[in-house]
Amino acid sequence: MTPAWPPRSIDHKALVVAYTNVLSWPLHLGGVPVTEAGIDAALDRSTHGVWSVLCEDLFDAVVMPADAGRKVVLAMQRGKDHQDVGAVVPCLLAGSWRIFFVQARTGSVISGARVLSAMQRVALPPTEGSRWEVPPWSRAEPRRIELPNAQILVGWLSSPPDAAAARR
Structure with missing residues (x-):
């Protein structure tokens, strides 16, 4: 699988191997498909390239400004009173954006955020x-987690992150 688990952000090869072996995501580097056999060559060729995956039937990506997304992450961490305690929603921090990964074809329930799906790409670390x-x-x-339905984000977006803390 990967040299060490879990993959660390500084270990580009471990990240890319996790995408291909653990998640079974078909990767692209600069828009060009990268096979498992071509990972080493691709990493040698480009240290600053954009690694990406098409959403396809893999997931929907809910994109929101980093500050708003931070409030959602904090709400999930503090939300002991919330019905979805323990739910894990993968989240990628990409510049000024936070991107939440949810089940494919469920993102349409989210309003006020951009939802990527189908033939749209998401850039991944080590980008x-x-x-x-x-x-x-x-x-x-080394196993993938089950992606939640996007409906879970609706609950987190509607309850302010400080509400649970204020009740304590």
């Missing part, structure tokens, strides 16, 4: 300026 805040794999072992 410069992006890192996993909540990765799409288990931290304990």
Whole structure:
């Protein structure tokens, strides 16, 4: 699988191998498909390239400004009173954006955020300026986590992150 688990942001090869082996995501580097056999050559060829995956039937990507997304992440972490306690929503921090990964074809329930799906691409680490805040794999072992339905974000977006803290 990967040299060490979980993959670290600075270990580009471990990230790319996790995408292909653990998540079974078909990767592209600069828009060109990269096979598992071509990972080493692609990494040698480009240290600053854009690694991406098409959403296709893999997931929907809910994109929101980083500050708004931070409030959602905090709400999930603090939301002990919320019905979806323990739910994990993979989140990618990419520049001034946070991108949440949810089940394919469920993102349409989200209003006020851009939703990427089908033939749209999402740039992934090790692309410069992006890192996993909540990765799409288990931290304990090399296996993918089940993506939640986007409906879970509706609840987190509608409850302010400080509401749970204020009730304590």
